[in-house]
Amino acid sequence: MSVDGGVIDEDHKILISYINDFLSMSDLYNNCSEDFRSCDKSSHLPCGQELSCYKKNSKILASLKFYTTSHFKREEELQKEIGFPVQAGTHESLIEELNNMIKILETSDASSEDFLDILNGMGNFFNGWLIDHIIKEDLKMRPYFNIKHAKSTRYLALD
Secondary structure: OOOOOOHHHHHHHHHHHHHHHHHHHHHHHHHOOOOHHHOOHHHOOOOHHHHHHHHHHHHHHHHHHHHHHHHHHHHHHHHHHHOOOOOHHHHHHHHHHHHHHHHHHHOOOOOOOHHHHHHHHHHHHHHHHHHHHHHHHHHHHHHHHHHOHHHHHOOOOOO
8 A cells, every 4th residue: 555655655654553543442442341331420530441541532633633734734745746636625624524523522421322423433534534535545646656756755754
């Protein structure tokens, strides 16, 4: 699934790692005991490890948002340099959708029945992102990078 054999591929690996971390935390949350959903609501905090899962997912999403914004900016610069039609509109839509998902997650009650549906919806969004954007759209850049490969090797992936 190589796009450029360089920075874009490295960025994609890191983005996929963040997404996998989110999905793992969501699975862990999903598998937590039912005690969580029946805990004392007066505490205003989820019981047990569910709170830990929730906090970790919030951190993962914040990191994913930062990294994605940086990646898209760099990818658009490279697209201009190699003569590929810039995907700024698509990138803006993905960032907007990610922001909306984060807002929904942050304003949701982690102890509600709907919370699992929200996590599952985010998982579906990320799977669609991987398939529709990275695989279907970004791979279209490959021939352009084959012609001007040196352009992408001067950038380094963000750590």
